[in-house]
Amino acid sequence: MKSWITIIAGLLLIFSILTGVQATEDARIFMDGTAAYNSGNWPAAIQAFEQLAANGIDNGRLFYNLGNAYLKNDDLGHALLWYERALKHIPEDPDLNFNYDYALTLTKDEPVKQASPILRILFFWKYQLGADTIRWIALALNAVLWGSLAVLAIRKKHLLRPSIILVGAATLIFSATAAFNYIEAARIKRAIILPAEVAVRSGFSETATQLFVxxxxxKVKVERQSEDYLLIRYTKDKIGWVRKADAGII
Known part of the structure; x- marks a missing residue:
């Protein structure tokens, strides 16, 4: 925890030099949140870290620390929400996965599996690497592939060398995965139930029929949104409406 706090603090301080007043304020907020966290003042740490997230800092370590603060503050819903957000950036982090798995053991509802074990094995890179990492790998592989093809074309070398074929295959795989991740993020939204208990109803009001709890x-899938409500799906046959305030979109 402390080593990553030091790293993030250093990055924020560098930002403050490069970008001015707002980054300086972000660095101050982060240091205040860190001090509150280390002293066990979880509400103050949460307030500081959430302010950084609201200011546009999209960082897996920040989200992980927010999840930790919420978990220590006995707020399981928000803890898992921020752990899920952190997993988008650093899915391979062992500390994050350990805390996430522990938090899951505290939930009351049976978790719905999002992908079969076979898919996780066949497409392991998608589940082991973050979307940002996959995108950068795809960009780097494209640069290497097209650069190599250009050099070989200029030198009039044989294009179907084994190394070029391997790079081309890797480029195709990671580019396709990056495209799939983009489409999935744009079209499929998931959310985390936040309060201790929420009634899922058949309509937009508190008087609508309660379908289940x-x-x-x-974790649920978001099917549709209205101004104040979300239509969520828990399982194939369990679907209904909850207030937006009761479910945080990942």
Whole structure:
């Protein structure tokens, strides 16, 4: 925890030199949040770290620390929400995965598997690497591939060398995965139930028929949104409306 706090603080301080007043303020907020976290003042740490997220800092370590602060503050719903957001950036982090798995054991509803074990094995890179990492790998491989093809074309060398074929295959795989991740993020939204208990109803009001109940930390799929409500799907046959304030979109 402390080593990553030092790294992030250093990055924020560098930002403050390069970009001025706002980054200086972000660095101050981060240091205040870190001090509050280390002293066990979880509400103050949460307030500081969430302010940084609201200011546009999109960082997996920040989200991980927010999840930790919420978990220590006995707020399972928000803890899992921020752990899920952190997993988008650093899915391979062992500390994050350990805390995430532990938090899942505290949930009351049976988790719905998002992907089969076979898919996770066949497409392991998608689940082991973050979307940002996959995108950068795809860009780097494209640069290497097209640069190599250009050099070989100029020198009139044989294009179907084994190394070029391997680079081309890797480029295709990572480019396709990056495109799939982009489409999935744009079209498929998931959310985490935040309060200890939420009634899922058939309509937009508190008087609508209660269909079933979900509890803090449960992951659901967002089917549709209205101004104040979300239409969520828990399982194939369990679908209904909850207030937006009761479910945080990942």
């Amino acid at each position: 979900l509890h803090a930390g449960t």
